[in-house]
Amino acid sequence: xTEPGRSEPTNEELVAQTLKDRxxxxxxxxxxxxxxxxxxKRLTNVDEMGAxxxxxxxxxxxxxxxxxxxxxxxxxxxIYRIARNEVISQFRKRDRRPEGHTYELGxxxxxxxxxxxxxxxxxxxxxxxxxxxxxxxxxDAKYRExxxxxYLEEKDYSEISDILQKPEGTxxxxxxxxxxxxxxxxxxxSIKEAL
Amino acid sequence: MSNKEIxxxxxxxxxxxxxxxxxxxxxxxxxxxxxxxxxxxxxxGGIAVSVILTLLVTDGLGLAFFQAPSKGLILAAMPYVxxxxxxxxxxxxxxNIRHTKRGYRYRWASVFVGVVLxxxxxxxxxxxxxxxxxxxxxxxxxxxYERLAEQRxxxxxxxxxxxxxxxVSDWSAxxxxxxxQDSAGKEWTVLYKKDVxxxxxxxxxxxxxxxxxxxxxxxxxxxxxxxxxxxxxxxLPFGRPRIPPPIAP
Numbered sequence: 049x050t051e052p053g054r055s056e057p058t059n060e061e062l063v064a065q066t067l068k069d070r071x072x073x074x075x076x077x078x079x080x081x082x083x084x085x086x087x088x089k090r091l092t093n094v095d096e097m098g099a100x101x102x103x104x105x106x107x108x109x110x111x112x113x114x115x116x117x118x119x120x121x122x123x124x125x126x127i128y129r130i131a132r133n134e135v136i137s138q139f140r141k142r143d144r145r146p147e148g149h150t151y152e153l154g155x156x157x158x159x160x161x162x163x164x165x166x167x168x169x170x171x172x173x174x175x176x177x178x179x180x181x182x183x184x185x186x187x188d189a190k191y192r193e194x195x196x197x198x199y200l201e202e203k204d205y206s207e208i209s210d211i212l213q214k215p216e217g218t219x220x221x222x223x224x225x226x227x228x229x230x231x232x233x234x235x236x237x238s239i240k241e242a243l
Numbered sequence: 244m245s246n247k248e249i250x251x252x253x254x255x256x257x258x259x260x261x262x263x264x265x266x267x268x269x270x271x272x273x274x275x276x277x278x279x280x281x282x283x284x285x286x287x288g289g290i291a292v293s294v295i296l297t298l299l300v301t302d303g304l305g306l307a308f309f310q311a312p313s314k315g316l317i318l319a320a321m322p323y324v325x326x327x328x329x330x331x332x333x334x335x336x337x338x339n340i341r342h343t344k345r346g347y348r349y350r351w352a353s354v355f356v357g358v359v360l361x362x363x364x365x366x367x368x369x370x371x372x373x374x375x376x377x378x379x380x381x382x383x384x385x386x387x388y389e390r391l392a393e394q395r396x397x398x399x400x401x402x403x404x405x406x407x408x409x410x411v412s413d414w415s416a417x418x419x420x421x422x423x424q425d426s427a428g429k430e431w432t433v434l435y436k437k438d439v440x441x442x443x444x445x446x447x448x449x450x451x452x453x454x455x456x457x458x459x460x461x462x463x464x465x466x467x468x469x470x471x472x473x474x475x476x477x478x479l480p481f482g483r484p485r486i487p488p489p490i491a492p
Contacts, residue, residue, distance in 0.1 A: 073254065081249050104253055108257070111253075112262060113265060114264040209348060
């Protein structure tokens with residue numbers, strides 16, 4: 049338990065402590081298991097069991113490579129990168145590409161997307177939710193993954209750059225194109241609905 | 244599987260399988276090896292630049308390209324092998340740098356321009372101290388490269404293309420004429436004007452081998468635009484050939 053007046057240890061502090069005491073690693077696992085499991089499921093269409101197996105591998109790989117963690121970057125970006133690489137590696141073993149899951153987009157996600165993409169306020173929210181989720185699941189993987197990280201995982205450019213290991217400028221370009229593709233799909237669907 | 248189970252499972256597996264974090268030195272070694280390989284590639288790139296400069300400047304290919312009436316011959320003799328080597332090594336250097344811990348943050352074009360900017364001054368230094376010449380000569384021990392070098396040298400036996408070479412049998416500064424014997428034993432009369440181009444501080448001597456750029460004006464007669472030594476000493480000052488005083492007696 050945290051002493052009164054003392055803030056929770058940061059992830060980076062927990063990494064240092066884990067290297068001295070293995071059991072501290074459970075705190076890091078608790079912090080990241082939910083978001084990582086959700087992220088893995090957003091990257092692939094594996095079932096719950098499959099996602100948990102991948103997650104276990106992610107934590108094992110992160111533990112093995114703990115001394116390679118660069119404290120200049122966020123631990124969360126580092127472990128998200130391991131998760132992404134593990135998903136790709138699992139699918140490469142099966143000679144398949146990770147396919148996107150059907151997305152459930154909450155109201156907050158829809159609001160962020162609507163604001164960022166200057167979508168018409170006239171489009172019905174429920175319809176937009178469905179159209180966006182549909183468009184997201186069908187778009188190119190390289191665009192989908194930046195949109196997932198930006199709007200669903202709420203990562204900033206620097207974090208996305210660290211996770212995908214691409215320059216921030218490239219992330220900005222990918223995001224711009226991804227939003228354009230998503231906007232076009234949403235507008236197309238709204239026209240279809242109007243007809 | 245509940246969240247508690249995941250952390251328990253992970254910790255149990257770590258304990259059961261005796262999994263340990265890799266030592267720090269493994270990560271440092273990997274990073275170090277990548278940087279050393281990148282540095283070696285830039286160094287080799289610098290050597291390639293120095294050989295290219297040797298062939299273009301001291302061997303006269305560059306001058307020949309701008310002065311000879313027919314470009315086709317010279318284009319075929321350009322140092323493509325070294326250009327390909329240069330680009331390949333710089334791409335490997337770029338690949339290595341982008342695979343260092345923080346290398347992915349930079350665009351490939353910026354990294355590539357960076358390695359090019361590093362290899363050019365290195366190449367100039369190597370060229371100046373004569374490494375380009377040495378590496379070029381050493382490369383001629385390889386049969387494949389020897390053939391290429393022969394082809395490159397043979398371009399100087401095309402009087403119709405404005406290029407001849409041979410041994411100075413006689414010359415007169417007063418008459419501005421050089422008598423040259425080519426490899427077939429033919430005696431050429433090479434005429435030159437006051438503004439003929441030659442490297443700085445160089446005077447051809449009787450018995451020396453030279454290359455001449457210009458045009459054939461009659462049978463076994465040649466008007467020179469530039470006169471170059473066959474084996475240019477790379478330790479001599481280099482630079483753009485200036486207009487020298489007429490070749491002194």
